Amino acid sequence: MSWMRIERYYTGGEGKPVGAVVNPMLCQQCGNAPCEPVCPVYAAYHTPDGLNGQVYNRCVGTRYCANNCPYKVRYFNWYNFAEPGGEWESWPDPLNMLLNPDVTVREKGVMEKCTFCVQRIRGAQNRARLEDRGVRDGEITPACAQACPSEAIVFGDLHDKTSLVARLADDPRGYHVHAELNTKPAITYLARVVHRAAAEGGA
Amino acid sequence: MADASPARGARVTYDFVTRAIARTLGHPGKGYFALLGSAVALLAVGIGCLLMLLRYGLGLAGYSHPVYWAVYITCFVFWVGIAHSGTLISAILFLFRSGWRTAVYRTAEAMTVFAVMTAGLFPLIHIGRQWYFYWLIPYPNERGLWPNFKSPLIWDEFAIGTYFTVSTVFLIMGLIPDIAAVRDVATGWRKKLYAITSLGWRGTNEQWRHYSRGYLYLAALATPLVLSVHSVVSWDFAMAIVPGWHATIFAPYFVAGAIYSGVAMVITLLVPIRKFFHLEELITVHHFENLAKLCLLTGMIVGYAYCVEFFTAWFGGHPAERAAFWYRAFGPFWWASWTMIICNAFLPQLLWFKPIRTNILGLFVISIFVNIGMWFERYVIIVVSLAGEPYERFTNATYNPTWADWGIMAGSFGWFFMWFLLFVKNFPAVSISEVKEVLPAPQRGRGVHA
Numbered sequence: 001m002s003w004m005r006i007e008r009y010y011t012g013g014e015g016k017p018v019g020a021v022v023n024p025m026l027c028q029q030c031g032n033a034p035c036e037p038v039c040p041v042y043a044a045y046h047t048p049d050g051l052n053g054q055v056y057n058r059c060v061g062t063r064y065c066a067n068n069c070p071y072k073v074r075y076f077n078w079y080n081f082a083e084p085g086g087e088w089e090s091w092p093d094p095l096n097m098l099l100n101p102d103v104t105v106r107e108k109g110v111m112e113k114c115t116f117c118v119q120r121i122r123g124a125q126n127r128a129r130l131e132d133r134g135v136r137d138g139e140i141t142p143a144c145a146q147a148c149p150s151e152a153i154v155f156g157d158l159h160d161k162t163s164l165v166a167r168l169a170d171d172p173r174g175y176h177v178h179a180e181l182n183t184k185p186a187i188t189y190l191a192r193v194v195h196r197a198a199a200e201g202g203a
Numbered sequence: 204m205a206d207a208s209p210a211r212g213a214r215v216t217y218d219f220v221t222r223a224i225a226r227t228l229g230h231p232g233k234g235y236f237a238l239l240g241s242a243v244a245l246l247a248v249g250i251g252c253l254l255m256l257l258r259y260g261l262g263l264a265g266y267s268h269p270v271y272w273a274v275y276i277t278c279f280v281f282w283v284g285i286a287h288s289g290t291l292i293s294a295i296l297f298l299f300r301s302g303w304r305t306a307v308y309r310t311a312e313a314m315t316v317f318a319v320m321t322a323g324l325f326p327l328i329h330i331g332r333q334w335y336f337y338w339l340i341p342y343p344n345e346r347g348l349w350p351n352f353k354s355p356l357i358w359d360e361f362a363i364g365t366y367f368t369v370s371t372v373f374l375i376m377g378l379i380p381d382i383a384a385v386r387d388v389a390t391g392w393r394k395k396l397y398a399i400t401s402l403g404w405r406g407t408n409e410q411w412r413h414y415s416r417g418y419l420y421l422a423a424l425a426t427p428l429v430l431s432v433h434s435v436v437s438w439d440f441a442m443a444i445v446p447g448w449h450a451t452i453f454a455p456y457f458v459a460g461a462i463y464s465g466v467a468m469v470i471t472l473l474v475p476i477r478k479f480f481h482l483e484e485l486i487t488v489h490h491f492e493n494l495a496k497l498c499l500l501t502g503m504i505v506g507y508a509y510c511v512e513f514f515t516a517w518f519g520g521h522p523a524e525r526a527a528f529w530y531r532a533f534g535p536f537w538w539a540s541w542t543m544i545i546c547n548a549f550l551p552q553l554l555w556f557k558p559i560r561t562n563i564l565g566l567f568v569i570s571i572f573v574n575i576g577m578w579f580e581r582y583v584i585i586v587v588s589l590a591g592e593p594y595e596r597f598t599n600a601t602y603n604p605t606w607a608d609w610g611i612m613a614g615s616f617g618w619f620f621m622w623f624l625l626f627v628k629n630f631p632a633v634s635i636s637e638v639k640e641v642l643p644a645p646q647r648g649r650g651v652h653a
Contacts, residue, residue, distance in 0.1 A: 007595070025595065034444050040354040041338050058348075060338050061261070061331015062356060063271035068443045070594040072269045076331065078262030087259065108260040109331025178594055181444060 001075045003027070003114035004144055023189070024153070026144070027052060027073045027114040028177065031184030035065035035074065043111070049121075050186060054113050061109040070178050073113060080108035116155065117142040137163040158186065215484050220638050224381075224631045225388050227480040231628050234479070242620040249614010252607050253328060261331055263607040269597055270589045274608040275329035277581040278615055281464070282322035283363065283436050284457075284577060287429060288465025288497075289315025290370055293377070294425040297418075303493045305637035306486045309381075310476065311469045312374045313632070317622040318468075319367045321615050326359070328611060355439045362435035369425050376421060379404050380414070380636040393629075433461040440584060446527035447588030450515065456508035460577060463501035463547070467573035470494050472623070474567040476632060485633055492560045498573065499554040505580075506548035523593040530591030531583060535601070540583050546576025 004026040012018040033052050035044045043059035046052065066074040079088035082096075082105040091099060099105060102119040106112050117140075124140045137156050145153040156165030168174070169188040176185045256263055266273055289311040296304040327336045339360060341350050350357050383404035386397035404410060437457035440448035450456075470491065477486045516528035531540050550572050553559045560566070590600040626632070 037351070037353045038355065038443065040350050040356040042348070042351050058338070059331070060335045062326075062329075063331070064354070064356060064439075064443075066269070066271045067445060067589060070444060070592075072592065072595045072597070075268070076266075076271065077260070078266065079260040088262070107332070109333075111331070181594075 001077070001081075001112065003073070003075065003112070005073070021192075023177075024144075025071060025073060025177075026187070027116075028071055028183065028185030028187045029116060031186065032182055034068040034070065034181075034183060038064040038068050040064070047118075051115055051118060051121075052113070053118065054111065054115060056104060056106050056110050056112065059110045061111060063111060065111060070181055070183065074111050075113065077106050077108050077110050077112065082106075083108075137165075215642065217639050217642065220485065220642070221384055221388075221635055223482060223485060224633050224635050224638075225385050227482070227632055228385060228389075228393075228628065228630075235624070235628060239621065239624045242617045242624060245613045245617025246621055247614075247617070249611050249617060252610030252614065256328070256607055256611070257333060261329075263605065265603045265605040265608055267600070267602060269592055269600060270586055270602040272329070272589065273586050273602055274582070274604050274612055275325050276585050277578065278612050279322050279325035279329070280436060280457075280581040280585075281578050282318045282325070282615065282619070283433065284461035284464040284581075285468045286315045286318035286322060286366070286370070286465065287433055287458070287461035288469055289313075289318075290366075290373070290425050290429045291462050291465070292469070293373060294422040295429060297422045298426060301493075302641045303490050305634055305641055306490050307469060307473060307494065307633075308637070309377065309634045310473055310627075310632055311465070312370065312377065313623065313626045313630075314465075314468060314472060315370045316367070316374050317619050317626070318465075319363065319370065320622065321619045323363055323367065324615065324618070326356070355435070355442045358435050359439060362432045366428050366432045369421070369428055373421050373425055376414075376418060377634065377637075378630060380406065381631040381634060384635045385631060396629075429462075430458055433457045445588050446516075446521075446523045446593055447531065447584065447591070450512060452508055452511055452515075456505070456512075459501045459504035459508065460547075460580060463498060463505050464574060464577035466494055466498045466501065467570040467577070470498070470566055470570035471574060474563055474570075476627060477563075480627075480632070482633060485638060488561050488563065491563060491566055492557075495554050495560040495566055498570070499551055502547060502551035502554075502573070509544060509548055526593035526596075527588060527591055530593070531587050534587070534591055536583070536587040536590065539579050539587060543576050543579040543583050546572045547580060550576070 004024050007023040007025050009021045009023065010018060011021060029050065029052050031050065033044075033046065035052065036046055039045075040062060041058050041060055043055045044052065044065045045055065061076070063076060066072070066076060080086050081088055081090040082099075083089055084093070100119075102123075120142060121140050124135050128135045128139070135157070137160060140155060142153070142155050145151075145155050154165045154168055156163040158166050158169060160166060168190065171188075171190055173191045173193065174188040175191060176188060179185070252263075264273065264275070289308075292304050292311040293308040293315075296308070326339075327333055330336060338348075339350055339357065341357075379401055382397045383401040383406065386394060386401050389397050434454035434457065437453040441450055441453035443449060473486060473491070473494075477483060513528055513532075516524045519525075530536075550569060553565075553569060559569075586602050590597075590602055592600075
């Protein structure tokens with residue numbers, strides 16, 4: 001199940017050159033998240049460091065959170081995809097070896113979503129605590145940022161004004177998706193600036 | 204409490220009423236068993252589908268991203284809606300001293316209780332891990348975990364639970380004098396059943412005095428529930444930010460719709476009951492005409508709410524809101540929206556005409572169309588609003604119900620009708636004591652006191 005969707009928006013049209021804009025859409029880790037208050041069992045909750053946590057063990061699957069998410073980035077386990085020999089088994093042996101050992105495999109009937117690789121965040125925090133220091137900027141890299149060859153995804157602590165991500169988020173090109181809904185997303189997108197000539201000639 | 208124009212013949216006396224209603228409890232014929240068998244068969248289909256759902260997961264139903272709620276929640280709201288007219292007719296019209304309610308309220312009340320019992324199943328069926336449904340219930344546990352009282356789903360639980368409790372107590376309490384009346388004519392195991400369930404009722408003045416006080420008190424307690432329950436159900440939607448759900452009109456809109464669908468269902472149920480049990484002289488055309496007027500009133504409110512929804516979407520000028528309503532009327536689900544508008548807003552306009560209001564067959568047909576229309580109203584609100592969610596629109600969003608959706612929906616009808624059929628054959632489906640209240644008191648030479 002993919003937690004990040006690449007949205008395509010086409011530009012141009014009839015008689016004009018056609019282009020496409022891509023936009024990776026993942027959980028925005030809203031500061032004022034619409035998914036959280038509607039969960040009847042607190043499976044969707046706000047962690048003290050600002051993540052929209054999802055407690056898989058607690059989720060009963062009302063799916064109210066997914067309905068109320070304007071970004072539509074919550075995904076549901078309609079079947080038991082990990083049941084060995086099951087009709088919908090997605091990783092028959094030995095493919096189950098590719099499943100992340102740090103993350104539990106979700107059962108059927110459970111909502112799941114991107115948590116900025118919370119297992120990596122907690123791992124780095126634990127290591128830092130053992131070494132009696134703070135978490136350094138760049139120490140945590142979520143899987144998506146790690147996989148992106150053009151380094152288009154940057155992760156860090158927005159409260160640390162010296163961090164790379166905080167400096168990028170202050171960029172005048174930065175915008176939040178659906179800021180008008182007052183969800184206060186944690187993700188800042190940077191708009192691409194295109195010269196008019198290039199735009200008209202086909203991006 | 205006089206019935207304004209009962210249009211009942213002179214032969215309808217106290218004795219006649221007792222006999223006519225006790226006759227409905229007589230030995231059931233083949234037709235009754237055929238109906239009961241069909242209801243149980245439908246229920247079996249539903250249970251079979253539910254077992255498949257438990258075994259394999261909710262994917263068997265037609266859900267597809269981003270349509271996360273669909274037929275099950277549609278059925279939930281539909282059945283809660285059906286449940287509303289019962290208390291309206293039995294409690295609110297009781298407080299308003301409407302004499303005509305006496306002939307129809309028992310059926311409406313029984314329908315209410317069974318419809319809530321049906322509705323309450325759906326939130327349990329539709330969740331992903333049905334076996335953990337009890338996590339939604341606030342109970343002390345060693346984990347120290349409580350449900351989230353900010354979630355409208357928890358409000359729902361309380362609203363429906365309260366409504367079920369009060370309407371059941373109200374139904375049982377109203378039944379006591381009637382059970383006592385049939386106890387006195389019953390034989391065999393039924394005599395024992397009625398002897399226990401009538402709680403020692405002997406019809407003394409003292410008992411009547413306490414009873415009528417208690418009944419009045421319960422009616423007053425039940426009255427605010429008529430308005431509160433469906434308001435709370437509407438907040439499941441209105442509290443969310445989905446365009447098409449997030450509207451302040453939702454509470455009154457849902458309450459009017461609920462009473463509308465409930466009254467239509469009362470007509471749908473009463474027409475065959477009256478025919479098969481030969482109760483034409485007790486449930487007269489006058490009663491049906493009053494139900495039709497109630498239908499017309501609430502139907503007009505629902506039609507007004509449709510207009511307001513579209514007007515607000517346009518006048519408010521919010522692009523997402525406008526897009527959602529454009530999608531509703533002219534998107535791929537246009538057929539559902541127009542079924543809803545035609546059945547609920549246009550068709551009941553026929554009830555302005557007295558010849559139609561007093562035509563039992565005509566009313567029966569219209570009431571069935573209103574039931575269909577009100578089911579589609581919930582389908583449109585839930586499925587179409589989610590499929591057309593305009594913030595991150597999935598242009599290929601689609602939703603096709605599967606056998607698992609239809610099977611469980613059919614099962615819910617089987618479950619409802621099974622209880623209802625068992626009720627009408629075992630308990631007085633028309634109130635004996637209250638019908639008598641609106642008849643002229645028996646006098647020497649005019650009738651026999653029963």
